[in-house]
Each structure stands twice: as structure tokens, then as C-alpha cells.
Amino acid sequence: MRVCIEKATGRIIESQSGGETHPDPKVKDDEYAAKNLDTLLQNAINAGYAEDEIEVFYENDADFEVRMAAQVESERTYIDRRRVAYPDPMELNDGLVKQHSSDPDIQAEGDAQVAKYYEDCLKVKEDIPKS
Structure with a gap:
């Protein structure tokens, strides 16, 4: 080479x-x-x-x-690094749908799923700060 x-x-x-x-x-x-x-x-x-x-x-x-x-x-910029580190947005969508279920157990599962998604996003922001 x-x-x-x-x-x-x-x-x-x-x-x-x-x-x-x-x-x-x-x-x-x-x-x-x-x-x-x-x-x-x-x-x-x-x-x-x-x-x-x-x-x-x-x-x-x-x-x-x-x-x-x-x-x-x-x-790579911090945006590039964050893009690959963020959780799959479909996890958020799935959790939001579950929150609107008539079944309280499925609603609770959706609440937990949405909360985890946001926690994971905040962790990415903490691990890969703007710089």
C-alpha cells in the first residue's frame, strides 16, 4: 500500500x-x-x-x-457517536402503544419500557457529551 x-x-x-x-x-x-x-x-x-x-x-x-x-x-463528531449509541426508537414506539392498552399489566410494561428508553438516551448524552 x-x-x-x-x-x-x-x-x-x-x-x-x-x-x-x-x-x-x-x-x-x-x-x-x-x-x-x-x-x-x-x-x-x-x-x-x-x-x-x-x-x-x-x-x-x-x-x-x-x-x-x-x-x-x-x-467522527459527537453526533455520529451518539447516533450509533442511542437505543432503537422502535422500543419507544412499542412502549407508547402499550401505555394505551386497556390491560393494566401491559400499560405497566409500556411505562417501564418508555422509562428505560429515556434513561438509555440520557445515559448516551452523559457518556458522549457535546464537544
Whole structure:
């Protein structure tokens, strides 16, 4: 995997798979590698980065996946994090319907279900504050 990052932040600017081996035996491996990395370098420069602001290198796929996952997580907002943590809204709907049942046992079940839903939502807000 060929990778180009912004030095100051470590943020991935671009990545390309392949290019680790080449078919032409007349070209030295280090020349071929430099040529492949130069493509990433030129792309970043064309995108407005200064050459001293970026770093290009080869990275194995497993390390790249770790780097990418960390970047995705760091770019998530509190809204993104809350969205996946909130309970299913259908639990609230189901509880509200049960509250309107003529059967007192089902009403009580609905009350408990609605209360739990709101408690779970407040817990998410506590665990993932606005920031």
C-alpha cells in the first residue's frame, strides 16, 4: 500500500494499492518504488500541499487498516457517536402503544419500557457529551 499523509496531523491524504512489485527486471526496485511514491507526492502537491508538509511511504495492509480506522474514528463528531449509541426508537414506539392498552399489566410494561428508553438516551448524552 502506498500512502501519503500530512506530517503535522498524520491525516491520510491519499492511498493507492499495488506497486510493490514490478514486471520490468531492467528497473531497480528502489527506482520503481521511488517512481510509484512520486505519483502520490505529485498528487498532493497538485492538491495544494507543500512538499515539506507531506510524507509518502509504503505501508503493509494491516498497518494501513489500523491507521485508516483511527482516522475515521477521530473525524467522527459527537453526533455520529451518539447516533450509533442511542437505543432503537422502535422500543419507544412499542412502549407508547402499550401505555394505551386497556390491560393494566401491559400499560405497566409500556411505562417501564418508555422509562428505560429515556434513561438509555440520557445515559448516551452523559457518556458522549457535546464537544
